Amino acid sequence: MKHATIAFALAITLVAVAVAPQATESASLPGVNGRIAFHSSRDGDNEIYSINPDGTGTLQLTDDAADDVQPAWSPNGAKSAFASNRDGGIYQVFEMNADGSNVEKLTNDPLGASHPTWSPDGKSLAYNGMADGDWEIYVMNVSTLDSLSATDNSAADTEPRWSPDGKAIAFVSNRDGNPELYAMTPGGHNVTRLTNTPAEEKEVSWSPDSQHIAFASPREGGIFQVFVMNPDGSDPMRITDDPAGAGAPAWSPDGTRMAFHTVRNGPHDIWVMNPDGTGQQEVTPGDDAGFGPDWQPVGGLRGDVNCDGGISAVDGLLVLRHVAGLEVTLPAGCPGLQISTPFVSRGSSTLFGLQMFDLERGASVYFHGDIYWEQLTAVERRLSPSDGALITNLGTAVDYDAITLDTLKGYSYSSQAINGNDDPSNQLVVGDVFAVKTSDGNYAKVKVVTYGYDLELQWNTYEGRPRADINCGGSIDAIDALFVLRHVAQLPVNLAQGCPEIGS
Numbered sequence: 001m002k003h004a005t006i007a008f009a010l011a012i013t014l015v016a017v018a019v020a021p022q023a024t025e026s027a028s029l030p031g032v033n034g035r036i037a038f039h040s041s042r043d044g045d046n047e048i049y050s051i052n053p054d055g056t057g058t059l060q061l062t063d064d065a066a067d068d069v070q071p072a073w074s075p076n077g078a079k080s081a082f083a084s085n086r087d088g089g090i091y092q093v094f095e096m097n098a099d100g101s102n103v104e105k106l107t108n109d110p111l112g113a114s115h116p117t118w119s120p121d122g123k124s125l126a127y128n129g130m131a132d133g134d135w136e137i138y139v140m141n142v143s144t145l146d147s148l149s150a151t152d153n154s155a156a157d158t159e160p161r162w163s164p165d166g167k168a169i170a171f172v173s174n175r176d177g178n179p180e181l182y183a184m185t186p187g188g189h190n191v192t193r194l195t196n197t198p199a200e201e202k203e204v205s206w207s208p209d210s211q212h213i214a215f216a217s218p219r220e221g222g223i224f225q226v227f228v229m230n231p232d233g234s235d236p237m238r239i240t241d242d243p244a245g246a247g248a249p250a251w252s253p254d255g256t257r258m259a260f261h262t263v264r265n266g267p268h269d270i271w272v273m274n275p276d277g278t279g280q281q282e283v284t285p286g287d288d289a290g291f292g293p294d295w296q297p298v299g300g301l302r303g304d305v306n307c308d309g310g311i312s313a314v315d316g317l318l319v320l321r322h323v324a325g326l327e328v329t330l331p332a333g334c335p336g337l338q339i340s341t342p343f344v345s346r347g348s349s350t351l352f353g354l355q356m357f358d359l360e361r362g363a364s365v366y367f368h369g370d371i372y373w374e375q376l377t378a379v380e381r382r383l384s385p386s387d388g389a390l391i392t393n394l395g396t397a398v399d400y401d402a403i404t405l406d407t408l409k410g411y412s413y414s415s416q417a418i419n420g421n422d423d424p425s426n427q428l429v430v431g432d433v434f435a436v437k438t439s440d441g442n443y444a445k446v447k448v449v450t451y452g453y454d455l456e457l458q459w460n461t462y463e464g465r466p467r468a469d470i471n472c473g474g475s476i477d478a479i480d481a482l483f484v485l486r487h488v489a490q491l492p493v494n495l496a497q498g499c500p501e502i503g504s
Contacts, residue, residue, distance in 0.1 A: 029075045030208040031253035031297025037071035038290040055283045061100030077298040081116035126160040150188035165210040194233030208255045216247035239277030253297035316481025344461040351455045359444040359461045370438045381420035388439040393418045396431045405462040408443035
């Protein structure tokens, strides 16, 4: 793999023919739906605009004699990266504030750079550049402007799109003969081909939960349409059927809508639709052409949950409650979002004689389970905890549905088996309830549905350990809140002196 460092101050060798990037979209990042950015030649040359999703409030963000294209919103919606040939006639990657102010040049590739896409933490940009003479994918540290090549192939690797969970970069490559979609880790490893058709596949957009990929292809009927598939390339489904063609999909930050462009009314226009293709509405009507939409995530700072313009202990408590799933008490006036107790597994299953059951996985196993239904003789049977799990029998008088995680934590547990003999001494009668502290430290309530050689059980397993007590202080405190804000919400907050990093 090449490790080409592209310095910001690299002297440009002017090339007579500018490298013109294709019009395309960017990845979606989770958040509240903001404005839709796009580029348009409505005033004679390509400029970048933004517009409300209902078609109101158009703003022109760039105003330059050159072409400004491919807007890509940052994760917090405060900035937009884009490609422009305003400096020397060769496309480079720039960034600007959401209102178009404070334009800064980020790349200085002698042969051109384009198609920027942000990492979810906002610290890096991926883009395609020609530093070695052919199109490769590069990843840039936004603070230092140093770049490393993530691909090393004689074919053209273009249009990178960073997944919102940060685990993958999807891109377009013709390395196998025609443009197809691929995915790799951000470091350029584990390259996987996602599509394999004779048609051209392009214009990737990740859903905000990273569980689906939208893209454009003429694979059905020869005209570009929008498709959606799983992140491994399976189950592709066409969601548009536009006689004039459709492409450049871009998911809304909340995942409920998708922007795209089409020429159904003459010029390219921006439309929005539901992720299944229904509910289509025009955003840029008339002759106001629009290409390559990207949808802005908003909400202020990424961890500013109560929207007061800063990161505070209140935000930490909200994140602990709603992201880490902890039932912490919030100050008066905090948003009253409700969460349910986090389940590990739940359901009904039959535990066969001489078999174990794993209450985390919700499955019968032969090794490493939490409870073991033992058949000692034709009459003697017992239900034993196994692999360090503990158990307590609650009988038939308890209300199974009323038992909560807190209730389970309050019981006394032991390694003593529950009598299941096939005689009047049997405790595992229909309706009997018992509780288990699993070998992994979680808690389960279990009810006997039918009794016999095979035991039918109903169970609910809950996460029992304080997941966010990261400093092991025995309670949830401000230090834990900072850890969650930094490592779960991925905020660059400073930790108190002496706080360990996660994994240390």
